[in-house]
Amino acid sequence: MSKDLLKSFQEAYRNLELLPLSQEKDLKQFRVEYGGDTIDELEQLVEDSPSNDGKIIFTGHRGCGKSTLLAEFSRNIHDRYFVVFFSIAETIEMSDVNHINILFAIGLNLMLEAEARQVNIPQSTKDALEKWFATRTRTEEKSIQAEATNENSIFKSISTKLKVDSTIRYEIKQEFERKVSELVAQLNIIAAAIQIAYKKDVLVIIDDLDKLDLSVVNTIYKDNIKALCLPGFRIIYTIPIAALRETALKPIIENETNDQVVVMPVLKLFPKGESRQPNAQPRQETFDILCEILQKRIQQELIEPQTAQKIALNSGGVLRELIRIANECCRICLRLIRRQPDEAVMINADILDQAINHIRNDFALPLGSAEYKILQTTYQNFKPEDPKAQEFLDLLHGLYVLEYRNNKNWYDVHPIVVELLRDEDLI
Incomplete structure (x- = not known):
């Protein structure tokens, strides 16, 4: 077995993890210039808000690069x-x-x-906040003193418990479900103490709310958006793009946030309808970005140039799908290297076909006749019969359907899902 080849593919496989570029070292290694307009839009809303408590909703398809962009934005404005x-x-x-x-x-x-940056909050205020958090999470008073003598503070201890202990989460919900104003008042006390000590306004950015199931999102935002907008400081919330197609939810969000909604678009490979034309050529700027992302993660000798281009085309312009396809190709190659140690292995057309077939089968599993009908209509008309139908919203949330933006929004079917339609003789 070629140890060098195995190590090279193992490195590529690690580089193709489906994770955002949130760490500085990852940004330096893998960052490709894109999303500048979206960052500018976020910055404008934060900087030019008439009040210091504006709420912004940030949305876009799963895997379009929102988390990476938010991490970069937070550094830019830090x-x-x-x-x-x-x-x-x-x-x-x-x-x-x-x-x-x-x-x-x-x-x-x-x-x-505040602890990490050693913000000089008055000790009496900090003691009161520690006691408040400990009381609300049923943490023993002795635990506060014990934690203070260890590396972990009381806040780190509570953070761990909040993640793993459903009882604490239930108790917090019971405590504040009818007393949201008390909880918000405490948040404002914390923010005010930080702003006085740090001499800068607070900006909170919450990632991954867009990864929640649509039913959960609907409950959180439709029924409780007023509560989420109560804190007296700037907050950026994320939300799935499909949720903004809910008839009842969109106007509520726009009204409560003063229409401060920022959409991160999918990278558009083709103008509307052109991908259906013979010998269609993708938009060069988008194509170059997608190919550059692969070049930064996969050594040149491990992949045929034409295959890298096909991976870009099959991604539909969604960064997550680009990485997902390439990751599947690396998995196949790693298995081949172990199975055939004396053979030369690289990502070629045959490897890509196997990877796409596997992903296509994953896409096919949940589909029934109703979903196929919606996909067929969307492919033919660039929109569904009913863009508010729950089945369509689920397809949009699951990346079966991709939303693109020109002067008007339009939809297309994921390139890999198009093959499923062909298999079913629907196009």
Whole structure:
């Protein structure tokens, strides 16, 4: 077995993890210039808001690069604000997220960040906040003193418990479900203490809310958006793009946030309808970005240039799908190297066909006749019969359907899912 080849593919496989570029070292290694307009739009809303408590909703397809862009945005604006950027998925069990523990997590992460930066909050204020958090999470008074003598503070201890202990999450919900104003008042006390000590306004950015199931999102935002907008400081919330197609939800969000909604578009490979034409040529700027992303993660000698281009075309312009296809190709190659140690292995057309077939089968599993009908109509008309139908919203959320933007929004079917339609003789 060629150890060098095995190591090279193992490195490529690691480089193709489906994770955002949130760490500085990852950004330096893999960052490709894109999304500048979206960053500018976020910055404008944050900087030019008539008040210091504006709420922004940030949306886009799963895997279009929102998390990476938010991480970069938080770094860009770090010297002007006390920025707290955290993932709800790393803070609370995703199946148990609600508006109460989102607000509680904001307060907890404000205190964790203040500790990390050694913000000089008056000791009496800090003691009162520690006692408040300990009481609300049923943490023993002795535990506060014990934690203070260890590396972990009381806030780190509570953060760990919030993630793993469903009982604590239930108790917090019971405590504040009818007393949201008390919880928000405490958040404002924390933010005010930080702003006075740090001499900068607070900006909280919450990632991964867009990865929640649509039913959960609907409950959080439609029924409780007023509560989420109560804190007296700037907050950026994320939301799935499909949720903004809900007839009842969109106007509520726009009204409560003063229409401060920022959409990160999918990278558009083709103008509307051109991908159906013989010998269609993709938009060069988008194509170059996608190919550059692969070049930074896969050594040149491991992949045929034409195959890299086909991976880009099959991604539909969604960064997550680009990485997902390439990752599957590396998995196949790693198995081949072990099975045929004396053979030369690289990502070629045959490997890509196997990878796409595997992903296509994954796409096919949940589809029934109703979903196929919606996909067929969307492919033919660039929109469904009913863009508010739950089945369509689920397809949009699951990346079966991709939303693109010109002067008007339009939809297309994921390139790999198009093959499923052909298999069913629907196009």
